[in-house]
Each structure stands twice: as structure tokens, then as C-alpha cells.
Amino acid sequence: MRRNTGRSAVGRVRAALGATALICAVTTALPGAASAAPVPLAGVADSSGSEVERISVAADGTQGDGDSTGGTITTDGRSIAFSSAAKNLTPVAPGTGDRVFVRDRRMNQTTLMSTVTSVIQHPVISGDGQYVALWGLLFRDTKTFLSQVGSASTIGINCSGLSCSRPSLSTDGRYVAQVATFGRPPSRQRIEVRDWHAGTVETVAEFEHTVSARPSVSGDGRFVAYQDGRAEDVFVWDRTDDTSSGPIEGPSKAATLVQISKDGSKVVYLSGSDTYVHDERSGTGQLVPDASGLAIDPTGHHLLYAPHDTSGPSLVLRDLETGYEEVVSNRAASAGTDSVSAGGRDVVFHSAADDIVPGDTNGRSDVFVRRFY
Structure with missing residues (x-):
């Protein structure tokens, strides 16, 4: 397996956010009020499809x-x-700052997953909707937590370093890829995969720096795409074969990881200013x-950009x-990884625009989902 420490290009530094996580779970049925009902997307010339x-x-x-941001979808x-x-959003939402919620669209329910005293990174939901991973500051170090939706069960996902961050989940939530950071102040980091069912940990890559390393795991937990921020390279590790391929962008190009599709394809x-979709089977890239x-959606067929x-x-x-x-939003909006459902049918995004749905007068950022028929 290649360990990248040699190239001098400096990647983007991403600071860990300070957040103290107090995990709990409260489920509340949401009545089908008019403000939550689906409406045609504002400003789209042909919204019939x-x-x-609003979520x-x-x-x-x-x-x-209050402001709502992020959004990952099953x-x-x-x-x-x-x-x-x-x-x-629920009867019990103590504390200040951001909290993490899960909205079940079919049951019209919202579950409070956590409360925090400061800002927390965007949560990640497993593909089957059973688990949510989040990370934030616990005492002096960041930690990863895995909570089961609909119950008070919370699992602390340990790592080999002082801090754990940037979790990525397999479809069933069993495998958690994350970054472990060592030293105080941090001096090096490791990308690893935790199988919390078996209680095992596997090392994907190690870096003698703390510049922007992060993983993205496939749905079955077999493949882990990862980024070396200092070398500005992206690799893919096969857990079954214990091999690492890359840099997938080639030897002379700088790259920043977005994510791997859940099917691993x-x-x-x-x-630079462009996006590439690398095909793992053929080794080719689509510009x-x-x-x-x-x-990218779980099947690897639809890209949100x-x-x-x-x-x-x-x-x-x-x-x-x-x-x-197809246009997802023609108002100012943002989205992150794992925000597209299979086949590109649903896309989650957040926006402070006040004309995406009727009656938006809170002056806050809201989370929306657009469904394509």
C-alpha cells in the first residue's frame, strides 16, 4: 500500500469544529401540514417532473x-x-447551537438524534436509515458517535488516535471509515476502518502530516476512497485484496476527493476548476x-454538481x-456528499431563499428535498 508523504503541494486545511455531543433520541409524529407539503420547485420553467x-x-x-443545514439521505x-x-422541530430540543435530526418522510416523523453546545459537523445517515454518525469535541479531542435511529442507543466509535473525525458509513452502518489524529497538538493522522460489530480496526493509510485527509467508504464496506491533502492525491483501497490503487487522477494532477458511490463503481x-468521475472498472474518467x-448517487449513475x-x-x-x-435549485443553495438517493430520484439541499416553498418567512436557512418523478 502506498503511503504519501513526498509531494510538496499543500492541500486545503480543514479545521475540526468544536462541538460537545450529548446524544439522545426523541421521536415525534409530524402532522401533514400545508407548509411541509411538496410543491413545484420555484422558478423552474418546467416543474411538471x-x-x-421542506424537511x-x-x-x-x-x-x-433556527437555521437548518446539510442533509444526507438514505x-x-x-x-x-x-x-x-x-x-x-421536536418537543424536546435542549441546549444551544446545532442539533442533529432525522426525518422519516414515509412515517412523517422527526427524530432528535443529538444536542450540542456548539456547531457540529454535518451528520451522515447509513443507506438503510438505521444509524447516524456524527463527530464533535468531547473534552479536548474530537470523537465519533454512532446512534441508532428510533432508540436511545449510542455507540462511541473509538479510534487509534487521540481524536476521531470525518466518519463515512457503509450501507448497514457496520463499517465506519474515519480519520484518527495523533499528538497534541496534532502532528500525524491515519485513515482507518472500524468494524464495530466485530470490534476490529484496519489501517487504510498513514500520513506524517495533518493536512485534509478524509475517507469515503462503499456501501458494502469493501472499498475506501481517501485523500492525502498535502500530496493532493486520491486513492482507492480494496479491503478484500488489501491493495491500494492510485493516484486515480494521474501522477501530474492535483485532486480533492468528493466521494465514492455506494456500489464502489x-x-x-x-x-482545478473541473470535476471528474473516475470509473473503477475501466480506469477512465468522465469530465x-x-x-x-x-x-454521486449510490448506483454511480447521477452526479450532483x-x-x-x-x-x-x-x-x-x-x-x-x-x-x-435537471435543475435541482435555481436559487442560491448548497449540498454535500450522500445527498442523492438511488437513481437520482431525490436530492437534499439547503438554502436561505424564501421562495422555494410558500410561506417561508423565518429568514433562516432550511433543508429541502427535491423529488424527480
């Missing part, structure tokens, strides 16, 4: 009283995990120019096989 729904709604169906599009500073990365890739051209839509979903594109 899609609808948009960050209060227990009585009204808008949240494979079938049923459940969405997101962060919110709103205090009225595609890896999305950024290079999406002048765009920032944000997420943000065009650099700010005169058009802010979020676009592309069918990688046909090239057909």
Missing part, C-alpha cells in the same frame, strides 16, 4: 425557528439526517468542466450515462 418539500419543519408543521430516499439550530474528485461535484457560472442554476443533477441534466 419534480416537486420540492426542516416544526412538530406542528410550521417552519423551524438509498431509498425515505429518511434524511440534517443539522439544525431550531428548537421547535465511481469515484468523484475535483481538480464535467467548470463545475464543483458535490455528490454546482456550476461555477453563477448566472444559472446553483445545483444541477446530471445523468452520467445520457448527459441529461
Whole structure:
């Protein structure tokens, strides 16, 4: 396995956010109020093939009283995990700052997963909707927590270092890929995979620096795409064969990892002002120019990206096989990894725009999901 320590290019430094996590779970049925009902996407010339729904709604169906951001979605599009500073999304939402919630769209329920005293990183929901991983500051170090949706069960996911961060989950939540950081102040880091069922840990890669390393695991836990921030390289590790391939972008190009598709077939990365979708089977890359890739659906067929051209839509979903594109949002909006359900049917995003759904008067950022028929 290759260990990258030699190249001098400096990647982006990402500071760990300070957040103290107090984990709990409260489930509340949300009535089907008008403010939460799907409506055509505002401003789209032809919205007959899609609808948009606000996810960050209060227990009585009204808008949240605080900013809501992020959003990761299950494979079938049923459940969405997101962060919110709103205090009225469930009856019990103590503390200040962001909390983590899961919305079950089929059951019309919202579950409070955590409360924190400061900002927390965006949560990650497993593909089957059973677990949510999050990370934040616990005393002096960051820690990863895995909570079971619908219960008070919380598992602390240990790592070999002082701090654990940037978790990525397999579809069933069994495998947690994360970054372990060593030293105080931090001086080196390791990417590893925890099988919390078996209680085992496997090392993916080690770096003698703390510049922007992070993993993305496939749905079955076999493949781990990872980034060496200082070398600006992206690799893929096969846990079954214990081999690492890459850099997938080639020897002379700098790259930043976005994510691997859950079926392990595609890896999305950024290079310069462009996005590339690397095919693991053929070794070829598909170029999406002048765009920032944000997420790929579990089947590897649909890419969510943000065009650099700010005169058009802010979020676009592309069918990688046909090239057909659909507008997700033509208002200012953002999205992260794991925000597209299988087949590109649902896309989660957040926006502070007040005309995506009717009656948006809270002046806050809200989380939405757009469904394509």
C-alpha cells in the first residue's frame, strides 16, 4: 500500500469544529401540514417532473425557528439526517447551537438524534436509515458517535488516535471509515476502518502530516476512497485484496476527493476548476468542466454538481450515462456528499431563499428535498 508523504503541494486545511455531543433520541409524529407539503420547485420553467418539500419543519408543521443545514439521505430516499439550530422541530430540543435530526418522510416523523453546545459537523445517515454518525469535541479531542435511529442507543466509535473525525458509513452502518489524529497538538493522522460489530480496526493509510485527509467508504464496506491533502492525491483501497490503487487522477494532477458511490463503481474528485468521475472498472474518467461535484448517487449513475457560472442554476443533477441534466435549485443553495438517493430520484439541499416553498418567512436557512418523478 502506498503511503504519501513526498509531494510538496499543500492541500486545503480543514479545521475540526468544536462541538460537545450529548446524544439522545426523541421521536415525534409530524402532522401533514400545508407548509411541509411538496410543491413545484420555484422558478423552474418546467416543474411538471419534480416537486420540492421542506424537511426542516416544526412538530406542528410550521417552519423551524433556527437555521437548518446539510442533509444526507438514505438509498431509498425515505429518511434524511440534517443539522439544525431550531428548537421547535421536536418537543424536546435542549441546549444551544446545532442539533442533529432525522426525518422519516414515509412515517412523517422527526427524530432528535443529538444536542450540542456548539456547531457540529454535518451528520451522515447509513443507506438503510438505521444509524447516524456524527463527530464533535468531547473534552479536548474530537470523537465519533454512532446512534441508532428510533432508540436511545449510542455507540462511541473509538479510534487509534487521540481524536476521531470525518466518519463515512457503509450501507448497514457496520463499517465506519474515519480519520484518527495523533499528538497534541496534532502532528500525524491515519485513515482507518472500524468494524464495530466485530470490534476490529484496519489501517487504510498513514500520513506524517495533518493536512485534509478524509475517507469515503462503499456501501458494502469493501472499498475506501481517501485523500492525502498535502500530496493532493486520491486513492482507492480494496479491503478484500488489501491493495491500494492510485493516484486515480494521474501522477501530474492535483485532486480533492468528493466521494465514492455506494456500489464502489465511481469515484468523484475535483481538480482545478473541473470535476471528474473516475470509473473503477475501466480506469477512465468522465469530465464535467467548470463545475464543483458535490455528490454521486449510490448506483454511480447521477452526479450532483454546482456550476461555477453563477448566472444559472446553483445545483444541477446530471445523468452520467445520457448527459441529461435537471435543475435541482435555481436559487442560491448548497449540498454535500450522500445527498442523492438511488437513481437520482431525490436530492437534499439547503438554502436561505424564501421562495422555494410558500410561506417561508423565518429568514433562516432550511433543508429541502427535491423529488424527480
